[in-house]
Amino acid sequence: EVQLVESGGGLIQPGGSLRLSCSVSGFTVTSKFMSWVRQAPGKGLEWVSCIYSGGRTNYADSVKGRFTISRDNSKNILYLQMNSLRAEDTAVYYCAGDTTNFQHWGQGTLVTVSS
Amino acid sequence: DIHMTQSPSTLSASVGDRVTITCRASQSITSWMAWYQQKPGKAPKLLIYKASSLESGVPSRFSGSESGTEFTLTISSLQPDDFATYYCQQNNSFPLTFGGGTKVEIK
Numbered sequence: 001e002v003q004l005v006e007s008g009g010g011l012i013q014p015g016g017s018l019r020l021s022c023s024v025s026g027f028t029v030t031s032k033f034m035s036w037v038r039q040a041p042g043k044g045l046e047w048v049s050c051i052y053s054g055g056r057t058n059y060a061d062s063v064k065g066r067f068t069i070s071r072d073n074s075k076n077i078l079y080l081q082m083n084s085l086r087a088e089d090t091a092v093y094y095c096a097g098d099t100t101n102f103q104h105w106g107q108g109t110l111v112t113v114s115s
Numbered sequence: 116d117i118h119m120t121q122s123p124s125t126l127s128a129s130v131g132d133r134v135t136i137t138c139r140a141s142q143s144i145t146s147w148m149a150w151y152q153q154k155p156g157k158a159p160k161l162l163i164y165k166a167s168s169l170e171s172g173v174p175s176r177f178s179g180s181e182s183g184t185e186f187t188l189t190i191s192s193l194q195p196d197d198f199a200t201y202y203c204q205q206n207n208s209f210p211l212t213f214g215g216g217t218k219v220e221i222k
Contacts (some may be wrong), residue, residue: 001197034191034212043203044213044214044215044216045151045153045159045202045204045216046213047204047210047212047213047215050209050211055174057212058209060210061210064191094158094159096158100147101161101164101165101206102151102159102161102204102205103161103164103170105158105159106158107157107158108158110122
């Protein structure tokens with residue numbers, strides 16, 4: 001059974017950094033296309049970043065240069081390093097895979113950027 | 116960027132109704148369209164991919180179709196479990212983009 005479990009969210013001040021993790025079971029993160037998708041409170045879905053099985057990455061313009069997606073092959077974990085956080089980054093962050101049709105989702109982790 | 120215009124934003128319907136939600140892409144996405152259902156406090160769930168392919172385990176009352184840059188999600192007979200918010204998503208090109216959502220409410 002496929003399971004994705006996010007962690008690492010919390011309250012952070014503007015300008016701060018946070019690293020989100022997505023622990024994956026049921027498939028290896030290196031074999032699939034994986035993404036982070038976020039949802040601001042009461043709002044719609046926004047794709048944030050992705051990493052291909054081959055390692056190529058892509059980012060939304062809103063986070064380019066501030067966020068970095070990566071993975072740990074040995075631990076089967078997907079990461080999202082978030083730097084220079086802004087109030088508008090406040091959202092529930094979901095990891096999703098395994099193609100560009102997001103077949104599998106985690107339960108989400110809430111990131112709140114506020115002073 | 117490809118903009119997805121989804122309508123209506125809210126829809127009031129009764130159990131047993133036929134429901135149609137539309138998404139229009141700002142440019143051609145061929146058939147690279149997916150539909151998701153989201154319930155409050157939960158992650159989205161994939162319903163339809165490649166415009167009209169039903170995801171495994173999804174009831175057959177859900178269907179998708181396309182006509183040019185206009186895509187439609189149809190629920191043939193609305194069930195109590197179907198009251199939720201629905202999103203379209205294009206996966207033709209980056210950035211991947213979603214429609215604004217359609218909330219299906221009880222009439």
